[in-house]
Amino acid sequence: MNVAIIGTGSWGTMLAILLARNGHAARLWARTEEEANLLNAERENRAFLRGVLFPDALIVSADLPRVLAASDFVFVVTPAQRVRDNARHIAPHLPSRAIVVSCAKGIELTTLHSMSAVLAQELSSARVCVLSGPNLAREIAAGLPASSVVASADSAIARAAQSLLMSPTLRVYTHDDVLGVELAGALKNVIAIGAGIVDGLNLGENAKAAFITRGLAEMTRLGIKLGAQAMTFAGLAGLGDLLCTCYSEHSRNHFVGMEIARGRALAEIQKSMRMIAEGVPTAHAARQLAVREQIEMPIVEQVYQVLHAGKKLQDAITDLLAREAKPEIY
Template sequence: MAKKIAVIGAGSWGTALTISLASAGHQVSLWARRPAAAAFMDQERYNPTYLPQAHLPDSVHITSNLAAAATDQDLWVFATPSQSVREVAARLRPYARPDLIVVSVAKGIENGTLLTTTQVLAEVLENVPRARIGVLYGPSHAEEVVTGCPTAVVAAAPDLAVAEEIQDTFMTPRLRVYANTDVIGVEIAGSVKNVMAIAAGISDGVGYGDNAKAALITRGLAEIQRLGLALGAEAGTFVGLAGIGDLVVTCMSRHSRNRYLGEQIGRGKTLEAVEREMTMVAEGVRTTRSVRDLARRLEIEMPITEAVYAILFEGKKPQEAVNELMTRSAKQEDWLPDCLQERVRHAGAGRQ
């Protein structure tokens, strides 16, 4: 069934989803923050800054008026940078309704509050039931989605019926969507993988090779799972599309802005210099602060995250950080924090 949808945010992913949704027959409004950008896209039917190769269908309504974009819609898609979700959601609060579905595609954890984007949205949009706030995450670079490359993602919401409605809305012959109710697991996996992508990029920039990247991806997944399980996530989520799937593509792809940022830092550039050169936001930079703070609050060991934080914000040299990682005391290959080991053992015994 066709829906009326507002896509809030005209970056690369917001633009790609707008095109995909409109092509599937939905009535889509795309909100761009800058009036000049909205006017250009409305006239020329493409996004010159973020996705110049893709045509915006004539049916898409493009505007910089937030109220006009959001009013009387069935579904909102939040495609702003994660650190902007609260500010934009606050402006949208008067237009929220109990029958609305809200989907976040922004991957990150808010600085200060350490909340995921659905937690921020639930806090700000009081009129929308928590069960109707979900996410669409997974290995999905916009540049490939708009060219019709087969892509698979996860729609997660607390209520399975809502997750399935999101699934049905976004599904196309080239965008396959799986339903899931483990929202916190999907969000942690999709957010923390950006930190690991920066680490993988740093390794590329320094020239450490495939062995080092494989170790970073594998041990990075261990860190992601530790944090997620401590927050109540399900273990299976981390071996799915939102977990290993998104982690691999973000650490390996030439399209990954987080991997690119890390690579430039590995080659000797400063964070400030790299961010000045980039037109898109590398979510992993701000998320690194939040993940490091959250891990310390929960007493979860995340040494790769600590190393990325030290490189980005404390001036540590990548070679020094790698040396510290490689010379840590010997460990067993444990994926769980000590506080969860006993719980998992008991759960396993109960199933026998």
């Protein structure tokens, strides 16, 4: 298969490596000739995935038409807020038969649309599916076991992507709940920032377990209201990715929470990071969705208040614990 990967971050690079290892003709798009030449010369992405060498079958190019030419699959692996812009660049060169795989975990701030919806709007003739799950790039690069989920309303598309990605160490499942898989992947980043704060303040394992569990309840509640399946949030894209992101030392969103707990300003933290912590803009988008849909999401609300409204951490904790008594399931 001919496969194009749009995005040279850690996950985009890892997907390109994985697909090349699987025997496919993988072409990774770099934004500049300078970046493409550097990656081709070094045969590794030292900025984001140092020490993981590129297979011979992997080509890096800044020539977008060349990267997309004759592609059977196109993986869009860019920050969520840049997906629409990248899709507009892709559109004139996208082969009509190509399956587009959305890999960004976020919600577009200006429209509150999912990433697959954005891609469908900009690539009107494309067949779009979603890849998500608890997938840390460096672990997959090291050959450690992992699982992913591919979601599409068209089971044939999901199975095709599943077959493309399956490897001896990566097990891929299919799903038909596209919205649920996307919402779970986006919302878990907000909860992970809060979990990082819990860890940074040394609030204990009881608090962290409660925080993650109640965060999952909020994710599920919003998903059901928007038309997703409840069980999706108990699967790989939901609970699986949530646990991974809340506990991993490699999680950017957990890192943001830890640093906020240490007293650093959000702008300073973001400036120091090479990659985007998607939970920061998603906290804003999730809050807007909760308000619009009249859904109670107290954890999302407090994370939003801390990140974007300057609320003090202790005040946010106090407000969460002082809420009126409720049944666990409502």
